[in-house]
Structures are given as C-alpha cells and as structure tokens.
Amino acid sequence: MTGKVTPALSGPSLTVREVEAMDRIDRVRGIGGMKAALLALMLSPALPGRLRIWQEETAVVPEAEAIRADVDLLGPTTRLPWFELLLARMGASPLPDRQAMLRSARRVLGPPGLPIDRLMWLAMRRHFGEHVPTRAHGPNDPEISRLVIADVLHVAHFTAHLARMVPSSDPAAGQAWYQVVMSRWLKPAETPPWQRPDVDALVHALNGLQAMSWMQRPQVVRTWVAAALQTSQGRLLDNGAADALRLSSLLLDSPMPPDLARLYAEIDPD
Template identity: 80%
Template sequence: MLETRIMTGKVTPALSGPAVGEAEAEAMDRLDRVRGIGGMKAALLALLLSPALPRRLRVWREETAPMPEAEEVRADVERLGPTTRLPWFELLLARMGASPLQERQALLRSARRVLGPPGQPIDRLLWLAMRRQFGEHPDAKAHVTPDPDVSRLTIAEVLHVAHFSAHLARMVPSEDPTHGQAWYQVVMSRWLKPAETPPWQRPDVDALVHALNGLQLMSWMQRPQVVRTWVAAAKQITPGPLDPVAADALRLSSLLLDSPMPPDLARQYAEVDPD
C-alpha cells in the first residue's frame, strides 16, 4: 500500500492509501486544527449532508447557527473526496467521544434532525455508528464459539446475517437493485443452499437493529468472516473498485462489528493517522 504524508501546515495527519490533491490536503490540514466542540459538531453534521437532499443544508445551518466558523468548516468538508470522507467521519467521532455526555447527546439530536426524512440507506449505518461511538449500544460481550469450525453459524446467526445483508443490498455492490439482490444471494450461499435462503426483503429499522445486535454477539473470529464474505461477494458481482457508496456501507459495517477491513476494501481509503 502506498504510504503518503501530506505536509501543508504545521501538523497534518499521516495518510496511507490513495493519494489526495493539494486542495483536499489543505482542507484536511485545517480540519485537523478544529478541536473545539462547536467546530467538530459542524464538521460531523456537514459529513451527513447530501447534494441529493438540499433540505439538509437548511437544517444544518439551523443547528450550527451559534458557530461563527461553521461555513468555513463545511466548505472544507465539501473538499473531501470519497477516499477521505469516511475516515474523517470516524476520526471526528472519536474526538467527540471524549466530550461531555450532554454535548454528545446534543450532537445526536442534531444529527437526527439533519438525517430526518427523506433519507438514504447509508443514513441508518451512519446513525448507528454515531450511537455506537457515543456509548448508546448494548454493552454485551461476544461469546466465543466452542465449535472449532468457525464457518458454521447457528440458524439465528444466519438470519441475522440475512437481515443485515438485505439492508446492505440496497447499496452493495452498487445502487442497482438487480445487482444488490444478486449480491445477497451470493452472500447467503456461503451458509445456505439457494432453496433455503430467505427471499430478499427490505428490513425495517427494528429488524436492522435486531440483526446488528445479533451480529455483534458473534465471536471475534466469526464477525470478520462475515465482513470478508460481504466484500468478496461484491467483487464477484462487480469486479474492480467498489462503488463509493457500497465501500462506505461495508466500511461502516466493519466498524459496527468491530472487525478489521479486508484489504480489497481498505485500499480504497486514504487512512488518517489519529494524531
């Protein structure tokens, strides 16, 4: 993997992976100097904006009105490309995780407003990632399976994989529903015969969260196996680099499952060194 260190100011986080342009590097340098709670909140909320949903910008301005530097922060966030947006989202979440509880709760309320309907499939994963980082997730420990064959899952675990994969299929390996349903079938063939595979069905929020909770309870050996299956199936359906939305959905899923990213996924991002 190509190692790159971009020097545009006093201190800039080290990056590994795809190279970035000068304007983007300068924007990252300025974002790295944003350490106040207001500025980090403006940046995180800006990372939830979408050109396809212009209403969000109005809500973002309402939520960041007391922050004089908010528009400058948003302009820098807009300079981030698909290889750096999600790494910065994760970095800023980690930094905000050290803030007082009331500030984290206020940020979640603001994020809920920005992400309000209409929404996109990726929004649920972003929201779940924020809640996880700020401690609003079940405090349950994964069990260690006594079965040496980690490829074997219980029926309940297979159903959790199916329900969560059904949501990912709206984005992976692309936003084409035909590709997504084909991907779902390839994923589930890892554990079930075609006749045994539950038909693809879009899960509601409760079903998605229930499936995620179940996946998080799987052993530390099994969760990476599920993530690797997702990525391998995506590469099988659409060879070459993953669609940016699909890559983000899989990266967020890896984060939610406390699983390392497979190399084919990791190499699509320019990783930010925390400090």
C-alpha cells in the first residue's frame, strides 16, 4: 500500500488477510468507493438492519460489496484509524459530496443506535467543516486543576455520555468511572449525579470542551484514560472503551495518551 502501517504494540497482530485488505482499501479514492467504505465502518452485528440501508445508499457503486468485504476483515486495532483516514480524505471532496455523505451516514446511524454512533457522527461533522474553532491559548489560561465551573460542567456532561462505553458497557462500571473522573475537579458531594445527556446537551458540552485552551484539552483526555485504566479489570481497556476515548481525543484536537495510542496500528496517510 502507499501508506506505511505500523502494528499496535499490544493486542492481536495484523493478519496477512487484514494487511491485504488494507492495501485494497488504501487504493479506494473515488467518492463512491470512499462513501461505501465509511458507511461499512458504521455497520454493526448488533444492528443487522443497517446492512439494508447500506445497500440502498451504495447501490450505484459497483465495487461496494468488495469494499465492504475488505472492511469486514479489519480488526479492532485498524478499524478506527481507517475511519479517521477516510474521513480526512473525504473531507477534501466538494461540499455537495460531503453533504450527501452526511445524509447517508444519518440514515445508517439512525435509530436504533449505539452510544458510539454519536461520536462517529460528530467526528464526521468535524472533518467536513462543521465544528467550532478552538480559542487561542493565552498567558492567563487557568491551570487544569482550576477550571471554571462552566468548563467543569462541560466535562461532566461529556463524561456522562462516555460512561455508557467506558471502561465497559456495564452501567455500574461506567458510573464509577464517571465519579473517578470528576473527582479530579470536584468533591463527591459537589459532583453532579450521573445522568445520560441528550443530543443537544452532548453537542453543547463538546462545543465547550473544544473551546478550552490547547493545554487543557489534553489534560482532560489524560484524565479520562487514566481513570479508565484505574477502574478497568486487569488495567486493560476493552475495544469499545478505547474507540470512544480515541474518538474523543480526535474531537478535542488532542494527542492520544500513550496507553491509548498503543492499542492501535499507526497508519501513515502518505
């Protein structure tokens, strides 16, 4: 393939079939092919009805089924890196193609949905030019341990959504993780009780997090990952939790902490 792929430092190694599939996916550059690949990455065995919608949305793409077969060969260390890379490539396409892609994705990700779907949707909007620019870092930015209450509430609301996936899909474990994260800034008696945010609250929280300084956002991500490892059995992140945290890093324009980055293969876009 034209890009260099570095296997993850931990977890399963890449199979020959997976590497060959990535080689073929890397050669997909047309709008229709990239759309078929991106939508295939949104399919889930837990929601078999999505396949019918995918077929409707890719009916005019002759190679769609072959592309989906290659996407199915991707493992947990490569699926999200390819999702991000294809988003970046599709983000350079003309506006009408990006808008059509968003409409198709909305259909595939429509109800019933999964918690990760909202993060994938927000990531698509970000790559397609629909995100709030972050404010410039200034000398008077507060330290991460002294966030203003509005920023703490943004962290709380976004963390509450992540708690549906981190450190696992177990609600009790997620709520325990939420408490550990928020103890970074608030005493237990001051922490808002866990409550699942609706879409508007989640987007509002994300906008607030994206507006934090470039020094603060990575600190929030590191707090999420450290708390996830602390509350995970065996100090290991499961695939769903890792994907949620990686997408959150992307949405906050923050580098991934090493404990998270090492769970994925590195794919060089060049």
